[in-house]
Amino acid sequence: MPDMTSLPPIAILGAGSMGGAILQGIIASGRDGGVTATNRTREKAAAFDGVAGVTSIALEERPDGNADALAGAKVVLVGVKPAMVPDLLREIGPSIRPGTIVVSLAAGVTIATFESILGTEVPVLRSMPNTPAVVGRAVTGLAAGSAVSDEDRALVRSVFETCGAVVDLPESQIDALSTISGSGPAYVFLLIEALTEAARGKGFTDADARLMAEQTFIGAAALLDATGEDPAELRRRVTSPKGTTERAVAVLADAGLPALFAEATDAALARARELATGA
Numbered sequence: 001m002p003d004m005t006s007l008p009p010i011a012i013l014g015a016g017s018m019g020g021a022i023l024q025g026i027i028a029s030g031r032d033g034g035v036t037a038t039n040r041t042r043e044k045a046a047a048f049d050g051v052a053g054v055t056s057i058a059l060e061e062r063p064d065g066n067a068d069a070l071a072g073a074k075v076v077l078v079g080v081k082p083a084m085v086p087d088l089l090r091e092i093g094p095s096i097r098p099g100t101i102v103v104s105l106a107a108g109v110t111i112a113t114f115e116s117i118l119g120t121e122v123p124v125l126r127s128m129p130n131t132p133a134v135v136g137r138a139v140t141g142l143a144a145g146s147a148v149s150d151e152d153r154a155l156v157r158s159v160f161e162t163c164g165a166v167v168d169l170p171e172s173q174i175d176a177l178s179t180i181s182g183s184g185p186a187y188v189f190l191l192i193e194a195l196t197e198a199a200r201g202k203g204f205t206d207a208d209a210r211l212m213a214e215q216t217f218i219g220a221a222a223l224l225d226a227t228g229e230d231p232a233e234l235r236r237r238v239t240s241p242k243g244t245t246e247r248a249v250a251v252l253a254d255a256g257l258p259a260l261f262a263e264a265t266d267a268a269l270a271r272a273r274e275l276a277t278g279a
């Protein structure tokens with residue numbers, strides 16, 4: 001039986017692409033206990049106007065909106081860009097009440113940075129979700145700081161479980177997870193774009209090219225999901241010996257696709273380390 005107990009009130013400070021995706025996942029789960037979302041502009045805030053269970057605040061209209069959002073919240077998600085996190089923490093620090101749990105969504109920013117501004121007694125977790133949270137299919141990495149109790153950790157885990165799967169890990173591994181699942185949806189969309197382009201190059205209309213490429217990714221992912229088979233086995237079933245797929249896969253392998261993914265994720269990891277220094 002799925003857990004249908006209500007979550008406590010949640011504040012999402014910076015409900016953009018990622019914070020907004022989590023907001024949608026929480027609301028769709030039917031377990032929300034009220035979510036207050038803040039954004040800088042009215043235009044961004046308008047995305048959540050009229051959504052049941054959501055109070056959407058535009059800071060340009062309500063400059064104290066972040067502090068107001070904290071007032072009743074048990075869990076506070078920090079969803080602004082990494083470079084903006086320190087200023088936001090300095091702003092909200094005085095409004096954090098005992099027992100409030102602070103959860104970062106930001107790439108690279110360490111728990112030590114949070115604790116250096118908020119104080120070491122405030123429970124802080126780092127999360128690294130991904131945008132499929134919108135459809136309840138996220139992967140979220142979760143690392144807890146030293147002031148986080150088992151109960152706090154279980155509560156935050158249950159928040160992210162409304163959006164998909166959760167991986168508990170030490171903070172030392174969260175940037176590495178980010179290079180796989182945090183950034184991963186972008187790699188998948190890039191591959192879809194490239195396959196669509198190949199289809200256009202073979203003379204198909206934009207509409208047919210999109211349909212072929214997109215439904216092939218969606219269908220293959222659904223097949224993987226439904227069967228639970230090893231992807232290598234599912235690939236083998238497409239790749240007839242001496243057939244056409246074999247030739248195409250050989251081109252991709254000879255071009256060093258696995259090594260390219262290792263290099264790409266190494267580059268993402270290097271950037272996370274730069275972000276940790278505020279760069």
Ligand SMILES: NC(=O)C1=CN([C@@H]2O[C@H](COP(=O)(O)OP(=O)(O)OC[C@H]3O[C@@H](n4cnc5c(N)ncnc54)[C@H](O)[C@@H]3O)[C@@H](O)[C@H]2O)C=CC1
Nearest residue numbers: 013014015016017018038039040079080081082105106107
């Ligand atoms: N986009 C993604 O797939 C993922 C993003 N993240 C992290 O999520 C964070 C946000 O990234 P995105 O959602 O992509 O950026 P975004 O630009 O879409 O969202 C940031 C939001 O913060 C709001 N904002 C700016 N200053 C604010 C303030 N002082 N108080 C409250 N709200 C404020 C803006 O209105 C904007 O809507 C980043 O730290 C990023 O590292 C983490 C995992 C995946």
Ligand SMILES: O=C(O)[C@@H]1CCC=N1
Nearest residue numbers: 106107178182183184
């Ligand atoms: O690109 C970024 O920095 C964020 C973190 C993972 C996905 N988006």
